[in-house]
Amino acid sequence: MDRRAVYKTAWIGSLLLAPQLLLVFTFFYWPTGAALFWAFTLERPWGGGNEFAGLDNFRMVFSDTAYWGAVWRSMVFALGSTALAMGLALLFALFCDRQLRGYKAYQTMLIWPYAVAAPAAGVAFRFLFAPEAGIFAALNKIHPEFWNPSINGIHAMILIVVAYSWKYLAYNFIFFLAALQSIPRALVEASAMDGSGPLRRMWDIQLPLLAPTLFFLLVINITDSFVDSFGIIDLTTGGGPSKATTLMVYKIYFDGFKGLDYSGAAAQSIVLMLLVMGLTFVQFRFIERRVHYR
Amino acid sequence: MIERTPVLNLVTHAVLFIGLAIAFVPMWLVFVAATLSLQEINTPPISLLPGSHLWENLAEAWTRADLGVKLTNSLIMSVAVAAGKIALASITAFALVFFRFPGRMTAFWLIFITLMLPLEVRIVPTYAVAANVFSPYQTILDVTGLSWLWQQLTGAELALEWNLLNSYTGLVLPLVATATGTFLYRQFFLTVPEELMEAAKMDGAGPMRFFREILMPLSITNMAALFTIMFIYAWNQYLWPLLITTDRTHRGTAVMALRQLIPMSGDSTGGGVPDWNVAMAGCLIVVAPALLVVALMQRFFVRGLIASDK
Amino acid sequence: MADIDIRSVRKAYGKNQVVHGVDLSIRSGEFVVVLGPSGCGKSTLLRMIAGLEAITAGEIAIAGDVVNNLEPRERGCAMVFQNYALYPHMTVAENIGYGLKVAGLSKPERTARVETVAKSLGLSEYLDRKPGQLSGGQRQRVAMGRAMIREPKVFLFDEPLSNLDAKLRVQMRIEIRKLHNRLGTTSVFVTHDQVEAMTLADRVVVMNGGHIEQVGTPEEIYRNPASRFVAGFIGSPPMNLFDGRVTGPGEVQAHGIVLSVPHAGLKPGRPVTIGIRPEEVVLGAAGSNVASIDVDFSEELGSVRLLHGQVAGADFVIQVPATTAGPKIGRFSFEVPARAVHLFDAETGNRIGTAASGARAAA
Structure with missing residues (x-):
């Protein structure tokens, strides 16, 4: 990326960078630093002093079974939604890329769900899966309590996984399709000349070449499932029933803003940050390798 | 390619049709629900064909959630976020790609590290900053003793305060303060042939002129892509507006307004079964602008998503 | 119009030196072509003249001013x-006139000058088009127009023809030279194509590895290459080069073949590189300096034929008229006229002058 043609007027360059640096400092570095500060101190929510608490906040968080419950549920949610959203997206993208008649229409329609706000998707699926009015309502008539996410925790988890995956299916589809389209046609044609059929080509040529995209999306999906699930949960299950859908982000919000336990919420934030950073780090390293791969 | 695979073609169409159904049927059922009366909707099985109550449901949702104000707020926020991103991202990327000066790489990393942590995971302290944007600077001045010095010199206490709660600025700024668009613009600028800048130099144009007259017009598509994804991103925000706007009647956004149509456990409405037909009508109204933007700008939307790698 | 003086100019990127002390004087109104393989520093030199690249050491003066x-x-x-x-979002007219706009000229004045320039380049019909709608040759003309309109003291060309197809390249080559004849502006033209260099230049500067190997008219460079590098680089097919040694006064030997040469003062035993142009040997045995070639492949190029083969085990190419009768493959005898033998020092690669040409090569 070393360019030979550049400007060397340092003051103009610095001036151009100033606004973003200022914003990033105010709304990113300072809050992140504050989270660290709070995580290691004990503070009264609205004013009052704060004292150094060492790792006490973390000890408190880690000894709380409710926290481990949230971690466990976040993992279930991450794996469930990622598997569902990526698996289906890959299948649809591979078939769409065969470019049979009408593929453009499929392509267009499969992108739209990503434009739907997560909370709106949540509300929609809450209705679709509502025990009294949704698609399972008829079955509930025959067999009461066959399906009821407002009472049954597993049903509630399935509900948010499905609603979330519906939106991310579109996201993954966009990326898979773009990656497939960037595979040189000549490769696929060469494989056809070698005598392989469409399915064999998918397996032998397209899937291996999709590996970088697969990996990239895997990381993105898991990361996003940790951070982007709030809207769906809040409007679909409200974390319930009896905390069955309280994931990590939701718990941070709940402890911080409803419970006013800033220190505990900060400690939880730090744990989540480390988790997300770890995942992103893996991805950055991987992207570097991808450059060599090309 | 000439290929006779009738069975596989059939399977392909079947699979894609299922995909289409997965994407489309939920939207269709939401639409149908928005056309039914309360009684119809609570009578299983779920209806697959629209009824006749669409307009009254839309009107009811509109007044119940005060959607006129909310949609306006959402629109203001989304346009401001998108425009702000474009302005900020383009000048930052311009400095990073086309200038060489000491500290540039440090700035580069300071900005790009922000891609690692989404707003949601640092939501509590960010909220605290929004309550007073100057609090970081006040703290710095206090700790370094500069405010004490100021007080000694002028006799007045130094108290910086700028509260962003319930303001558009507060809605917008933290959403703008990330590196998403900067990354996208940087990628684009790196593809601009170096000779173009050299030609501009030979033509006698300085850096700002080159930026304004050559780079900006060239990046129109890029701009459209960034605008589309940032508009959608901002429109669909939920957690941040929920926190920053305590005055929900005047400053709430459309997506937040869904709360008013759905009884929340713990809210004053006290749980229970919502009026699904009105709720779904509200859902339609809230989602429509974003869907419209994506439908019209699909090419840019896809391009923006892929180029920014989020 | 202006002369250009380049005095001990160096360019280094960190520790990596790409131009090692270049001295060159370009006379006012001259058309100079800088020729060399890729990575020889020729583009860097041009960009230093343009001011796009900082000069690490030395001086460049245009019209006497540093x-x-x-x-x-x-x-x-x-x-x-x-x-x-070309700026892809601007029309042809805007592209050509952009320099004037930056310089603050009024719109009518700009329009008038753009039209004049466009007319002289045959671009009048295309003024409203965008570069994307033009053919390669038309884009090339727009680029020229953009350079011409400011009536500069110096024209700089950075391999401007290399993106064109063969036919258009020949045509544009002629147009560029005609333009120069008409305007008489000092021009520096960088290329790796020797045909461009030979046909365009008043003087050719051959560069290699950041050094100037030779400066001279196209004829000088072809007739009396100053080094083994120039000898091998100029000429198509390239000069046959092989190692040998001096065996007596006016006599060299390689692979058992003895050649008498006009060079004076050669020390017996001195290792030399012997160069013979494919087009300067005479097929058929007559006189002295005779050798034989085993031809295993012959190439028809229309007007001439190339015979590829081995002379005493070393690869050798001979060029003969395509009308030459007889078999095309097999063993042939040929004569090397003594004046057609070029000698280079085996160690330094420098030309060893003949009594006649020595004086000229040194100058």
């Missing part, structure tokens, strides 16, 4: 880039 610290726009140079670097 320009080391001047910005590109202050140097009075115009440049045509390899990929043309």
Whole structure:
């Protein structure tokens, strides 16, 4: 990326960078630093002093079974939604890329769900899966309590996984399709000349070449499932029933803003940050390798 | 390619049709629900064909959630976020790609590290900053003793305060303060042939002129892509507006307004079964602008998503 | 119009030196072509003249003024880039006139001058088009127009023809030379194509590895290459080069073949590189300096035929008229006229002069 043609007027360059640096400092570095500060101190929510608490906040968080419950549920949610959203997206993208008649229409329609706000998707699926009015309502008539996410925790988890995956299916589809389209046609044609059929080509040529995209999306999906699930949960299950859908982000919000336990919420934030950073780090390293791969 | 695979073609169409159904049927059922009366909707099985109550449901949702104000707020926020991103991202990327000066790489990393942590995971302290944007600077001045010095010199206490709660600025700024668009613009600028800048130099144009007259017009598509994804991103925000706007009647956004149509456990409405037909009508109204933007700008939307790698 | 003086100019990127002390004087109104393989520093030299690249050491003066610290726009140079670097969002007219706009000329004045330039380049019909709608040759003309309109003191060309197809390249080559004949502006033209260099240049500068190997008219460079590098680089097919040694006064030997040469003062036993142009040998045995070649492949090029084979085990190419009768493959005898033998020092690669040419080569 070393360019030979550049400007060397340092003051103009610095001036151009100033606004973003200022914003990033105010709304990113300072809050992140504050989270660290709070995580290691004990503070009264609205004013009052704060004292150094060492790792006490973390000890408190880690000894709380409710926290481990949230971690466990976040993992279930991450794996469930990622598997569902990526698996289906890959299948649809591979078939769409065969470019049979009408593929453009499929392509267009499969992108739209990503434009739907997560909370709106949540509300929609809450209705679709509502025990009294949704698609399972008829079955509930025959067999009461066959399906009821407002009472049954597993049903509630399935509900948010499905609603979330519906939106991310579109996201993954966009990326898979773009990656497939960037595979040189000549490769696929060469494989056809070698005598392989469409399915064999998918397996032998397209899937291996999709590996970088697969990996990239895997990381993105898991990361996003940790951070982007709030809207769906809040409007679909409200974390319930009896905390069955309280994931990590939701718990941070709940402890911080409803419970006013800033220190505990900060400690939880730090744990989540480390988790997300770890995942992103893996991805950055991987992207570097991808450059060599090309 | 000439290929006779009738069975596989059939399977392909079947699979894609299922995909289409997965994407489309939920939207269709939401639409149908928005056309039914309360009684119809609570009578299983779920209806697959629209009824006749669409307009009254839309009107009811509109007044119940005060959607006129909310949609306006959402629109203001989304346009401001998108425009702000474009302005900020383009000048930052311009400095990073086309200038060489000491500290540039440090700035580069300071900005790009922000891609690692989404707003949601640092939501509590960010909220605290929004309550007073100057609090970081006040703290710095206090700790370094500069405010004490100021007080000694002028006799007045130094108290910086700028509260962003319930303001558009507060809605917008933290959403703008990330590196998403900067990354996208940087990628684009790196593809601009170096000779173009050299030609501009030979033509006698300085850096700002080159930026304004050559780079900006060239990046129109890029701009459209960034605008589309940032508009959608901002429109669909939920957690941040929920926190920053305590005055929900005047400053709430459309997506937040869904709360008013759905009884929340713990809210004053006290749980229970919502009026699904009105709720779904509200859902339609809230989602429509974003869907419209994506439908019209699909090419840019896809391009923006892929180029920014989020 | 202006002369250009390049005095001990060096360019280094960190520790990596790409131009090692170049001295060159370009006379006012001269058309100089800088020729060399890729990576020889020729483009860097051009860009230092333009002011796009800082000069690490040494001086460049245009029309007598040292320009080391001047910005590109202050140097009075115009440049045509390899990929043309046309602004894709501007029309042809806007592209050509952009330099004038930056300089603050009024719109009517700009329009008038753009029209004049466009007319002289045959672009009048295309003024409203965008570069994307033009053919390669038309884009090339727009790039030239953009350079011409400012009536610069110096034209700089950075491989401007390399993106064109063969036919268009010949045509544009002629147009560029005609333009120069008409305007008489000092021009520096960088290329790796020897045909371009030979046909365009008043003088050719051959560069290799950051050094100037030779400066001279096309004829001088072809007739009396100053080094083994120039000898091998100029000429198509290239000169046959092989190692040998001096065996007596006016006599060299390689692979058992003895050649008498006009060079004087050769020390017996001195290792030399012997160079023979494929087109300067005479097929058929007559006189002295006779050798034989085993031809295993012959190439028809229309007017001439190339015979590829081995002379005493070393690869050798001979060029004969295509009308030459007889078999095309097999063993042939040929004569090397003594004046057609070039000798280079085996160690330094420098030309060893003959009594006649020595004086000229040294100058």
